[in-house]
Amino acid sequence: MSLAATSATRWQWKQPSVIPGFGLTFGFAIFYLSLIVLIPLAGVGWRSASLGWAEFWRLALDPRLLAALRTSFWTSFVAAAINAVFGVLVAWVLVRYNFPGRRIVDAAVDLPFALPTAVAGIALTAIYAPNGMLGSFFQPYGIRIAYSPIGIVIALVFISLPFMVRTVQPVMEEISREVEEAAATLGASRFQTVFRVILPGLTPAILTGFALAFGRAVGEYGSVIFIAGNIPYVSEIAPLLIYIRLEEFNYPAATAIGAIMLILAFIVLLTINLIQAWSRRRFGYGI
Amino acid sequence: MASSATTLRMAGARNASAVRFRDPTSELPVAKWVLISIALVFLAMVLFLPLFAVFSEALRRGWQVAFTAISEPDAIAAVKLTLLIAAIAVPLNCIFGVAAAWAIAKFEFKGKTFLTTLIDLPFSVSPVIAGLVYILLFGTGSFLGPLLNSWGLQVLFAVPGVVLATIFVTFPFVARELIPLMQDQGTGDEEAAISLGASGWQAFWYVTLPNIKWGLLYGVLLCNARAMGEFGAVSVVSGRLRGETITMPLQVEILYNEYNFVAAFAVASLLALLALVTLVLKALLERVYGRDHAATARH
Amino acid sequence: MDVRIDNVRKEFDRFAALNDVSLDIRSGELIALLGPSGSGKTTLLRLIAGLDFPTSGAIYFGDEEASRKTVQERNIGFVFQHYALFRHMTVAENIGFGLKVRPSATRPPRSEIRRRASELLDLVQLSGLEGRYPSQLSGGQRQRVALARALAIEPRVLLLDEPFGALDAQVRRELRRWLREIHDSTGHTTVFVTHDQEEALELADRVVVMSQGGIEQVGTPDQIYDDPTSPFVYGFIGDSSELPVKVENGQVWLEDRAIGLDASGVSDGEALLYFRPHDIELLDGCGGCVAGTVAASRRVAGMRRVELEVGGSRHRVELELPTEQAAAEKSRIAFRPKRWKLFPIAGRSGAHLPRAA
Secondary structure (H helix, E strand, O other): OHHHHHHHHOOOOEOOOOOOOHHHHHHHHHHHHHHHHHHHHHHHHHHHHOOOHHHHHHHHOOHHHHHHHHHHHHHHHHHHHHHHHHHHHHHHHHHHOOOOOHHHHHHHOOHHHHOOHHHHHHHHHHHHOOOOOOHHHHHHHOOOOOOOHHHHHHHHHHHHHHHHHHHHHHHHHHOOHHHHHHHHHOOOOHHHHHHHHHHHHOHHHHHHHHHHHHHHHHHOOHHHHHHHOOOOOOOOOHHHHHHHHHHOOOHHHHHHHHHHHHHHHHHHHHHHHHHHHHHHHHHOOOO | OHHHHHHHHHHHHHHHHHHHOOOOOOOOHHHHHHHHHHHHHHHHHHHHHHHHHHHHHHOOOOHHHHHHHHOOHHHHHHHHHHHHHHHHHHHHHHHHHHHHHHHHHHOOEOOHHHHHHHHHHHHHOOHHHHHHHHHHHHOEOEOHHHHHHHOOOOOOOOHHHHHHHHHHHHOOHHHHHHHHHHHHHOOHHHHHHHHOOOOHHHHHHHHHHHHHHHHHHHHHHHHHHHHHHOOHHHHHHHOOOOOOOOOHHHHHHHHHHOOOHHHHHHHHHHHHHHHHHHHHHHHHHHHHHOOOOHHHHHO | OOEEEEEEEEEEOOEEEEEEEEEEEOOOOEEEEEOOOOOOHHHHHHHHHOOOOOOEEEEEEOOEEHHHOOHHHHOEEEEOOOOOOOOOOOHHHHHHHHHHOOOOOOOOOHHHHHHHHHHHHHHOOOOOOOOOOHHHOOHHHHHHHHHHHHHHOOOOEEEEEOOOOOOOHHHHHHHHHHHHHHHHHHOOEEEEEEOOHHHHHHHOOEEEEEEOOEEEEEEOHHHHHHOOOOHHHHHHOOOOEEEEEEEEOOEEEEOOEEEEEEOOOOOOEEEEEEEOOOOEEEEOOOOOOEEEEEEEEEEEOOEEEEEEEEOOOOEEEEEEEEOOOOOOOOOEEEEEEOEEEEEEOOOOOOOOOOOEO
16 A cells, blocks of 8 residues: 555556665666667668668569578478477476476477587488488388478478477466366366366467477578478578578668568567466466 | 274275375376376487487497597697687676676666667677678778778678677576576665775775676686587687688597597587586586576576 | 265365265255365265266265266256356346356246346345446355355255355354255255355254364264264364263272273273363262362353363363362362263274263
8 A cells, every 4th residue: 555655656667675786787788689680680670761661662572582481481380280299299298297208398399499500400411311310211102391391390290399398288287186176076188187177277388389399490591491402492401591581682682681570579569468467367277 | 903903994094085185286197197298208309318328429439539529739729719618608698697787786877778789789699790790890891801901900701700609599598597696686785785894996906896706606617617618609710721610529520520420429428518517517516506497598 | 865875985186185085965954064274075066066077986966977078968056166156247147157058958048037036036036237347246245145146047056165264253153044045945955165164053953073084973063062973073062071081990080090981891901081171070088089189270251171180190170160160279179070982092993981960
């Protein structure tokens, strides 16, 4: 009450504190953030704005770019969807079951965070190339994995797997045993308990994991370019097209693609925040 | 005799109940092992096989060839540059992370959530865009690039550009680790130290730092792994000058594109070893530090 | 539905959580399992529900052996300590869940499920909250929804695990009365677990006092309070004072003097004398009484609580005196218990004859 009263009488940007160092740390943080992140990012906005609408749309509607965006989009979507199934399964197995090597498998899920993307890219290519360890199994059936969109999907599944597992896992650990027992006392079979109680309860976590995985996959470059084959209109992704335009010193085109990708990233961020808000309201938890 | 008969009967009763009773919160063992098997096959196909492939391809022609490949002058230059970049990017981001976490966690001010979102921004941006922003900032057509050039400072297609791009992509690691940790710890310890007459620096050095050391180390570890392994952002600004702006991941790409697969995988296996060491240290840190996985998920 | 628990034993990794427990629960009865933590009361409740399985022994619902059935087949209603509501379902969906998961042959139509849910919401006095989610409810409301959900499947037995444990005192008292009313109107056989003796004594038809995996005493609240059959029950229910005494020739002796209590029929030997601190009479002189020196005296609400050092061993007993009674420290007080019990020290299974004067 009294707190509300004081803040109503005098608007304060910062609450007073006996701890020193706010000016120094806040100032440095803002300075460094502006220097490294904000000013350079604003540069993209400024440069694409200075293109003018007509020029921006001309660049944005380039058929090769649209094809690349389409490829980036649906391969990322499929990869996130595959992880929504297998990533949730991996999280379930890690949380619920004890088996030899569980700890190692748990630690290994973070491999895509730790392994440089270029290394992942050439390794996946070596495996899924037509003469590779797994690729050679598919070759006789005429299925090409590397150097096709399927290869892109595999690389994206690799790099976005931990986003799904690590988002779902902690929420899964929090599921109380009581809830499952309650379902059983009400007559639900184990199958019904899993599919009507446990998984629906994980919806916000799975959606958040999906959005994070998708966001990461759309921007991915290193692991994809080796396995994709990079055939324009077929297996060329949008980040690669930025790279190609820069190599051609075609900065306006690169800027336009960059701006589109940034907008996409903001949409993903916004979506994640909306999922969080919805989850907190409906389920009483955020992730 | 009588007692052993009782034990037998008891054991019989126990067995009978084990057959009839199923814990309502677990699956049939068959279902359990089927699920474990599917998960492991999936992980083998997307995680373990690639890791295995790096080493097996590197050693395809034997240790000798692999070793020669990584002792090439170009490879050694790449290793040196990678270490140099990490040695600059990691401490800078570390100082930033501590400062940002101190300001955000120890004080109440408006716009805090927004600031935290801004700090996370580099994680949601494609690495290629991280390169692009510096090209636009320092490239021909910008006013900053030619200006610095006239002072004799080359940023793009030189080491400073590579360092900047690396700092950008590894920017949030330490801060994002420390902010929730320091928020949980609150301000009580620092207030106590200050009430006992400590200066701000003393409070930080003797009270805060010991409290956050594991979290800091964790952030540094992840930051370092990404700094040494970054490919997309670096490849945009590097210009690929042999022996000058080639980092290890770029060296891997160059060798691979020259069809020198053994050498490419030999350098890649060094990076894979780095990743393995990172994962082991991370697992160990998680054990002492008791940290859960939640915050890793956004990296 | 009456429930019979026949020689049930439950071991967890060789540790016996329940030691050959037998109990008959009558149809329509409201029964409390009362005991300190680790006494096995929750284990017993979970065994009745089928959430755990006994190591040996059997549980019958009527004439049918329930312990051969899974929890899903037993048709019991279980209210969990933390309610265990499904947080992604609305209140109405939570209540209807048990009907919705039935096989299609016995599943009521949607409209019937909805009707039943709103009927139950009426019963638990939450009409109008059908569309809310559990995170939008208060603790007391969640508790009511949990009960409605358990009642929706028309359970043969209703089981509640510490039903009021997570609520604050005010809501707790209110819900207690309300649960009793619901029980009386629905007539379910109800078993609830509690560690709160006040709750058990106020609410239950019969109370089962448990300790260390066994049943200490089963009886009505009056029997449990007025006529405890073991030192444990005496100590656990209500306040009590104990005094080591000796029985000789039908007389109770404190050290070298008889204290004026008739113990005829009790075999000679060491014993513990139990009485309620307030159930005493103060005496002036001391020909056959307990006398001691006041060691501490505190005013507690409407009475005075006095610690008395008794006899040469200076054993401390607690008394409750009216506030007007002077009880300065070091002053002497003499008293005699009005209601009391003797428990021989050498094993309580030995001959003991509790007495009330």
